Structure formats: structure tokens, C-alpha cells
Amino acid sequence: MNADRAVAAEAWAERVRTARAQIDRVREIEDPEDFYGPWAKRFAQDPRRSGDAALSVLLSIAESSDAWIDIGAGGGRYTLPLALAVRRVVAVEPSAAMLEVLRAGMAEHDIVNVEIVAEPWPVSSPIHADVALMAHVGYDIDDFAGVLDAAEAAVSSCVVIMRSSGAARINEVLWPLVHSEPRQSYPMLPELLELLAARGAEPKVTLVDRGSWGYDSREQLLAAGRRLLYLRPGSAKERLLERLVAERATERDGSWDLDWTPMQDGVVTWQAPT
DSSP: OOOOHHHHHHHHHHHHHHHHHHHHHHHSSSOOOOOTTGGGGGOOOOOOOOOOOHHHHHHOOOOOTTEEETTTTTTTTTHHHHHHTTSSSEEEOOHHHHHHHHHHHHHHOOOOOOOEOOOOOSSSSSSOOOOEEEESOOOTTTTHHHHHHHHHHOOSSSEEEEESOOOOHHHHHHHHHHHHHHHOOOOHHHHHHHHHTTTTTTHHHHHHHOOOOBBSSHHHHHHHHHHHHHTTTTHHHHHHHHHHHHHOOETTTTTEEEEOOEEEEEEEEEEEEE
């Protein structure tokens, strides 16, 4: 690893460690074994949906003969629509709850060209494909450089979808009010581009609007707040959260959120080194 590459990899790792240390300092509860278990069903989406700008970018570069790897596939947000457009998708996802949602979507939409690998990335057995997708993966992974190494070794081109800036809405709005300090941000799009530049990649970046992804009810938003702010039910901070959500949450078209200001994601594509 050359010096610039090592420095960029360490800068990413240090940002992750700093954010994680803040969580460990203020947390009142521990993470469940499957972090996404309680809310995995929120990740189910119609694979034939319209209006998803990031998905439109993916479909514009997908070829019918392609094989894709969806690293951190979750409930199939992109796995399923890609499977309708390409030859094969390998969905790599360690969360049992997320895989339950993914399998349900495959069955509902009669999608049969998805291979599931229930492991974290890098996986134990080599996978080779044309394109590797990492959508909202890596924010909290200190060795994200290693994740990219394994992805580039498996494919000819890579795609990352990542927030351009700003934490998840609950963290951005409520963390400072509940924990009395700014949220330490995980690495995002600017840090990704620095990391890729140090690795010698020549990425193409497309900024897309991320539609609001509200909650089904005020109660669901409150439950998410408890999880994302690591609050113990009944604690003083949890009671403060309840008051803040009651004051600030608003409903729009059947969804609840704290702020409806549009946000952007970056869709980053580059060729893997040969």
C-alpha cells in the first residue's frame, strides 16, 4: 500500500472510531444481536417503483447480460429491481431479519435470479461478477479500504451510493438536543472521494435527490429515535426525546418525520484496477 493510500485508509478508520467512541460514551443500551431486526420490514420496497433517482442511475448502467454483487443488500432495495434488469444478482447480507424481507420480496415478485450469501463482506468463498454495488454501506466500517479491495478483486466496475453529507435525520436533528453535544459524523461522500483518489481511481459522481423516507406513525419515529440515540426506556433522556418528537414531528402524505428538507446522495462509479 502506497503512503497516500495508507493515509487515506487510516483517516477513514479514525473518523469511524471517533464516531463509534462517542456512541459508546453516551449509550444507555447495547446493540441487539441483529441491529436491523426490529425495523427490517421498513426496507421492503416495490422493485418496479418509479421516482427513485439513485435506482434510475443504476438501471441506466446495468446491462441485461450483467452479473451484479449487492454488498450489504439489506431487504433488497436495489437487489430486486436490478434482478429484473440483469442476468443475475448475488445478494451479500449477514442480517437474518433483512434476508427474511429480501426472500419475501423475491417470492412476492417471482424473482428467481438472486443468489443469497448470508455472510458479511468479504465472503468466505470467492465471487466473481461484472459490477459490485455498495449502497449505504461503509459508514461504520473502519476497514472500508479492505471492503473496497475485495470488491475490486471480484468485479470490473464498482458503484457506491452514499450520503453527500449529514447524518441520518434523527441523529442530525435530535442528537444535539438529547445528548447536549454535536453528533460526530461517520465518513460520507467527501471522505469516499478522498479515499478513492488516494487509491488511484477515477470516479464519476452523480448527485441525486434522496426522497424523504418517513415513518408510518409518530410512535414508529419515536421507537427509531430510541434506537439511534441509544436510549433506555424510561430514562431522563428518553423522556426528553418523547417531548421533542411530540413537538417537532410532522405528518405529510401519511408519513411522519422531523424535517422534510430534501437531501442528496452521491452515486459513485469507477473501474476496478486490472
